[in-house]
Amino acid sequence: MTTPLRIGNASGFYGDRFDAWREMLDGGELDVLTGDYLAELTMLILGRDRLKDPGLGYARTFLRQMETCLGTAAERGIRIVTNAGGLNPAGLATALESLAARLGLSTRIGYVDGDAVDRPDALTANAYLGAYGIAACLDGGADVVVTGRVTDASLVVGPAVAHFGWRHDDVHALAGATVVGHLLECGAQVTGGNFSFFTELPDGGRRPGFPIAELHADGSAVITKHPGTGGAVTVETVTAQLLYEIDGPDYLGPDVVTRLDTVTLSGVGPDRVRVSGVRGRPAPPTLKVGVSNLGGFRNGMTFVLCGLDIAAKAELVRRQVTDAVGPDGLEFTLARTDHPDASETEVASALLHVNLRDTDQRRVGRAFSAAAVELALASYPGCTLTTLPGDARPYGVFSADVVPQEEVAHVAVLPGGERVAVPPPTRTEPPPTRAAPPPTGSEPPPTRAAPLPGRLEGPPPIRSSATGGHSAQVGRRGPLGEVVGARSGDKGGDANLGVWARSAAGFDWLSGWLTTDRLRELLPETAELVVDRYELPNLRAVNFVLRGLLGEGVAASTRFDPQAKALGELLRSRVVDLPDLPAAPDPPAASG
Numbered sequence: 334m335t336t337p338l339r340i341g342n343a344s345g346f347y348g349d350r351f352d353a354w355r356e357m358l359d360g361g362e363l364d365v366l367t368g369d370y371l372a373e374l375t376m377l378i379l380g381r382d383r384l385k386d387p388g389l390g391y392a393r394t395f396l397r398q399m400e401t402c403l404g405t406a407a408e409r410g411i412r413i414v415t416n417a418g419g420l421n422p423a424g425l426a427t428a429l430e431s432l433a434a435r436l437g438l439s440t441r442i443g444y445v446d447g448d449a450v451d452r453p454d455a456l457t458a459n460a461y462l463g464a465y466g467i468a469a470c471l472d473g474g475a476d477v478v479v480t481g482r483v484t485d486a487s488l489v490v491g492p493a494v495a496h497f498g499w500r501h502d503d504v505h506a507l508a509g510a511t512v513v514g515h516l517l518e519c520g521a522q523v524t525g526g527n528f529s530f531f532t533e534l535p536d537g538g539r540r541p542g543f544p545i546a547e548l549h550a551d552g553s554a555v556i557t558k559h560p561g562t563g564g565a566v567t568v569e570t571v572t573a574q575l576l577y578e579i580d581g582p583d584y585l586g587p588d589v590v591t592r593l594d595t596v597t598l599s600g601v602g603p604d605r606v607r608v609s610g611v612r613g614r615p616a617p618p619t620l621k622v623g624v625s626n627l628g629g630f631r632n633g634m635t636f637v638l639c640g641l642d643i644a645a646k647a648e649l650v651r652r653q654v655t656d657a658v659g660p661d662g663l664e665f666t667l668a669r670t671d672h673p674d675a676s677e678t679e680v681a682s683a684l685l686h687v688n689l690r691d692t693d694q695r696r697v698g699r700a701f702s703a704a705a706v707e708l709a710l711a712s713y714p715g716c717t718l719t720t721l722p723g724d725a726r727p728y729g730v731f732s733a734d735v736v737p738q739e740e741v742a743h744v745a746v747l748p749g750g751e752r753v754a755v756p757p758p759t760r761t762e763p764p765p766t767r768a769a770p771p772p773t774g775s776e777p778p779p780t781r782a783a784p785l786p787g788r789l790e791g792p793p794p795i796r797s798s799a800t801g802g803h804s805a806q807v808g809r810r811g812p813l814g815e816v817v818g819a820r821s822g823d824k825g826g827d828a829n830l831g832v833w834a835r836s837a838a839g840f841d842w843l844s845g846w847l848t849t850d851r852l853r854e855l856l857p858e859t860a861e862l863v864v865d866r867y868e869l870p871n872l873r874a875v876n877f878v879l880r881g882l883l884g885e886g887v888a889a890s891t892r893f894d895p896q897a898k899a900l901g902e903l904l905r906s907r908v909v910d911l912p913d914l915p916a917a918p919d920p921p922a923a924s925g
Contacts, residue, residue, distance in 0.1 A: 344368035345520030360559030377729035390421035441748035443470030463587030467491025469745035486514025508613025509552020525564030529818035576831025619735035628730035646713035657704035697725035731886035814905025821901035828897035833874040835918035840873035
C-alpha cells in the first residue's frame with residue numbers, strides 16, 4: 334500500500350497523561366494510536382507486582398483508559414498498539430477481551446509473546462523484540478495489539494510493516510520508521526515537552542499535545558500534532574527528542590541498524606517537520622536483553638544545615654551516623670543550597686542527604702533512620718531533619734546482555750488464538766567495529782570514528798572558519814544555554830547528553846569547542862568517567878555517552894537526579910565565554 338499511514342502516540346511512560354488517549358481519539362484523523370508504558374524501572378515495578386499476584390504484570394492504567402476509549406477506537410476504525418502488556422501480555426489481552434464483552438464490543442485482540450528469557454536468578458529478563466510480531470497480529474485482523482518487551486520504536490514500525498508490506502531487506506524504509514518510532518515513543522517530548530527553549534513556545538509549554546506521524550512508503554514522515562493542541566512541532570523540538578537516550582550514530586534494533594547521522598529534518602509548515610534521508614543496515618544477529626534483579630534494601634534521611642560552618646556540620650553528622658550504623662553502604666551527599674547573609678531559614682540552609690544500602694533489611698530500616706533522628710539534640714546547632722524515621726525499601730538493579738535472535742521464540746497470537754511463529758531477519762550483520770583513536774600526536778580524521786569501549790576518547794578535531802570554530806569571536810560571558818539546547822537521559826547505568834546548536838555558525842563553534850575535556854571541566858562529576866563523544870552534523874549536534882554515571886541504574890541510584898534528566902539543563906546553566914552568533918535559530922541544512 335502506498336497511502337501514508339497516520340499514526341499517533343498517547344503515552345510515553347507508565348504514568349503519563351491519563352486523558353491523552355481520549356484527546357488523541359477525539360482530536361482528528363488517525364489510522365493507528367500507540368502507547369508506550371515500559372521503561373527499565375517499569376519492568377522492575379511490574380516484576381514486583383507479579384511476585385504478589387501472578388495474574389498481574391501489566392500496566393493496569395491502560396485497562397482503565399480503555400474503559401472510555403475502546404468503543405471510540407472501534408467506531409472510528411483506529412487500531413491500537415501498546416506495550417502495556419509488560420510481563421504478562423496474555424493477561425492484559427484476556428482482560429481487554431472481558432472489557433470489550435462488557436461494553437458490548439466485538440473488538441479483536443491480538444498479542445505478542447516470547448520476549449521472556451530464562452535467567453533463573455533474575456526477577457525479570459526480557460528480550461527486546463522487533464516489529465514483525467505486531468505486524469502479524471494486525472495482518473491477522475487485530476483491532477488492538479498488546480505486546481510485552483518490544484523496542485519502543487517497534488510500536489510504530491510494526492503497523493508500518495503491516496501497512497506497507499516491508500520485508501527485512503527494506504532496510505532504509507525500516508530505518509526511517511525506526512527514527513519515527515523513536516520520535517513518537519516519548520509522547521509530548523517531541524511537541525515541546527521538556528524543551529530547552531520552552532519559553533519560546535506559543536503557550537509557554539503549558540500543555541503540549543501528543544504527536545502524530547504521517548509515515549510514507551519509503552520510511553520518510555512528517556511529524557505533526559492535532560490542530561489546536563498545545564506545544565509546537567519544530568525542527569528543534571524534533572531534534573531534542575531525536576537526541577534523547579541514544580548512544581552512537583548506529584542505533585541498534587532487532588529489525589535494522591539505523592544510521593542516526595543520516596537523518597535530515599526540515600520544516601515544511603506550521604507544526605510540520607519532515608524526517609527524511611534515513612539509511613539503514615541489516616539487523617544485528619543478537620537481541621538486547623534487559624535484566625532486573627532485587628539488589629537489596631535502602632533508606633535515606635536528610636539533615637538541614639543552616640547558617641555558618643556548613644562543611645563542619647556535615648562532617649559531624651558523617652562521623653555520628655557512621656559510628657551508629659557502621660560505614661558499609663553509607664553515602665553522604667552535601668547539597669550547598671545555602672546563600673550567605675540570607676534573611677530566611679530555607680534560603681540559608683544546605684541539605685545533607687544520607688543514604689544507606691544493604692542486603693540486611695533490619696540494618697537499613699528503623700535501626701538506621703532512628704539513629705539519625707536520635708541526633709536531633711546531640712549534634713550540630715540547629716539540627717533538624719526533613720522527615721520522620723522510615724522503613725527500608727527494596728531497590729532493583731538493571732543490567733543488559735544479549736541473546737542470539739534465533740534463540741528467542743517470537744510469537745504472534747492472533748485474535749482467534751492461533752499462534753504464529755515470527756522468524757528472525759533472514760540476513761543479519763554484526764554491528765560495525767568501533768575504531769581506535771589515532772596515535773598520540775597524529776592528526777585526527779575529519780570524520781570521527783566511534784571510540785573503543787572502555788577508553789577515554791581523544792580530543793575532537795580543531796575546527797576553524799570565518800563563522801565559528803576556535804576562531805569565533807567571543808562576545809561576552811553568559812550561560813551556555815543561551816546558544817545551545819540539550820536533552821539528556823538514562824541508558825541503564827550510563828547517561829546520554831545531547832547538545833545541539835541553533836544555527837550553522839553555532840555548530841561550527843560547538844563542534845570545536847565542546848570537547849570531552851571541556852565537558853569534564855563543566856560537569857566535574859564526569860571527570861573520572863569514560864566519555865564517548867559523537868558528532869551528528871545533520872542535526873548540528875554533539876552527543877556524549879557518560880559511561881557508569883548512574884551506577885546500577887535508576888532503581889538502585891541514590892543520585893539527586895537518578896535518571897540524568899536534568900543533566901542537560903545543568904550543562905546549559907554553566908557560565909562560559911559565548912561566541913558572537915546569530916540571535917535567531919535557523920533550520921539545519923539538508924544533506925545530500
